[in-house]
Amino acid sequence: MTITKTREGSRLALALEGRLDTTTAPQLDAELKNGLAGVTALELDFAGLVYLSSAGLRVLLSAQKTMNRQGSMKLTHVNDTIMEIFEVTGFVDILTIE
Numbered sequence: 001m002t003i004t005k006t007r008e009g010s011r012l013a014l015a016l017e018g019r020l021d022t023t024t025a026p027q028l029d030a031e032l033k034n035g036l037a038g039v040t041a042l043e044l045d046f047a048g049l050v051y052l053s054s055a056g057l058r059v060l061l062s063a064q065k066t067m068n069r070q071g072s073m074k075l076t077h078v079n080d081t082i083m084e085i086f087e088v089t090g091f092v093d094i095l096t097i098e
Helices: 024-035 054-068 080-090
Strands: 002-008 011-020 039-052 072-076
Touching: 002 024, 002 039, 011 024, 011 054, 024 054, 039 080, 054 072
Parallel strands: 011 039, 039 072
Antiparallel strands: 002 011
């Protein structure tokens, strides 16, 4: 998975490409844990994401909990396959998806 990071003041945008699974979830988790200090707006761009596993869902849930305390988080460009995963797991009720 490739993560492209853009930070402007207190806004952090991460564009994800590839697969967010057991192998790559720790990479995103580390990026978020090290990069959320002072962030009040987090945007995850899923345009290039082709697969999402339960390990990826766990990282997203953790990031959402952190951002609930310090600002907002939204997901953009979610494809139909990944949206279906969010719907089946109930994550559509937890995450802000645009």
